[in-house]
Amino acid sequence: MNPAHWHGKPYYSLDAYLKNTYGEKLYKIAVDAGFTCPNRDGTLGRNGCIFCSAGGSGEHAVRLLEHHTVKEQLNAGIAMFSHKRIGQRYIIYFQAYTNTYGSPELLDTLYTQALENPDVAGISIATRPDCITEDIVTLLVNIWAKFPDKFVWVELGLQTIHQATAEFIRRGYPLSTYDNCVRQLHQAHIPVITHLILGLPGETEGHVLAAIDHVNQSGSWGVKLQLLHILSGTDLAALYEQGLCQPLSQESYTDLVISCLEHLDPNIVIHRLTGDGSRSLLLAPLWSLNKRNVLNTIHHTMKQRAAYQGRLL
Template sequence: MTCPNRDGTLGTGGCIFCSRGGSGEFAIKRTAVSSIDQTQHLVENYARIPASSVLSMKEQLQKGQELFHTKKTGDRFIAYFQAYTNTYAPVAYLEEIYIQALEEPSVSGISIATRPDCLGVDVLTLLSDLQTRYPDKFIWIELGLQTIHERTALYIRRGYELSCFEHALAELSNRSIPVIVHVILGLPGETVADMLATIQYLNQKLVGRFPMCGIKLQLLHVLQNTDLADAYDRQEFSVMTLEQYIDTVVTCLEYLSPDIVIHRLTGDGPKDLLIAPLWSRNKRNVLNTLHSVMRQRQTFQGRTYHESGSINIV
């Protein structure tokens, strides 16, 4: 699929940080191509891709599982529809590919990354229907919120207002469809208090309204061939140091409700595209430092969370 923020419906440049691979460089390619240029070309010319060159869902899943063969992962998997906007297609096509993944015995459930303005009633009805048809599998929706602050949303060209996100949350909640929200830490112009306000907002909007809810905390990466990289070159903003990031993420975790599942704590940008911050290449070091700081502070997720959802930002 592509994205309304890229195909001209809302814009052509995409979100300012989004790579040409649609923020899905680690996804298995749907075709037998490897370079981003080729993949982008195929995305732009999707209608003209010969069916014979597209990998089947089974083949994509097998390739994905092969990536994990050296890790202790068990034998059950989440099929993650990651790159671009994965509800942005005719609903008959969506039904076909979601079912192909749900039918795989090794797949415990599917996780669908999308935008809140791409969840029409037809898509929501399909998701509800699939929940009923596959009661032993889960279906999650991942929404790229990134921030609650409209000034930042404008700067990053997110292309929708907070009210759109709230509407999507309400529709998903009404249908008991679990949601995972993506938040970026370190966006240009945002203070720690701004980021904590986003966490506070999610505590209030998610807890108690969904059968399961989660969050992915993503460090801002500057990737090649993005407008964010040009702004970085012009020194319009600076990226976080490791120490700043660890301090910020620990504080966010302290304020985060213990009922919100953390699915990601940092994110690792594709090494060949990453411009900054380069320390984030060493993910093991980032996670070890995080654990170490949490131990030193004797802290944990939700330590300063209040049931009311109100927090004191000092």
């Protein structure tokens, strides 16, 4: 992607992509559709990934089950966010837990009813690659075919490419599962957004850049770079309280995220550069609560260094 289409940022942001593609910003509404996760329901484990909060990393999400119909649920979500409405249309983000972990009938109902809303431009479905079967890919393709002017994205929580770290955080699937899943979705023309966590225990800049390189080769359309948040009540918090886990400083995070961007394919869309954890649960790093400052510091430092996405690719 030509930097002339990045709307002044030194990287290809989701905002730039949406303005280029839809001519406007789309507002994202995160929803909790009442799913669980194989790392929570006993299929793979009961305690979840070590960083995951009891809400399945969906504390900002509108809880769909508190409303009777999907239409009411979406209207509640739109009403909750209307005070900061900056666009005319919405992305429904199925965020909490694993949003393909249900019967095909349930998935079809939830996705279809979200896409039927005339104010919804598309849906983004957060899930695990081991919860995307061939049947689910077919289901997604069929849903998208019913709404060809809308979009269906899939977000995969990869977090790391390193097996030792994956075992430490209890992710529960090998890297090959992610690779196969992205390949299948890519063949079906369904855009994939890969989530990576920066600052995982034991990972150096070299580990993270290897993950960036892997994502460059994977066929992923977008990436979310997420600062490791230590949230109250998690097993990671227990390690932190024992002094066994150190959060990144803002300076280290700024350097690391810029390094990632400079090694990232300039065609990959950046969906997130900060953390997105719950304010009320966050134990560390507290500097990340000021998101505007985090982003401004990254932008300012990139400008000072003449850095931009893909410069070192």
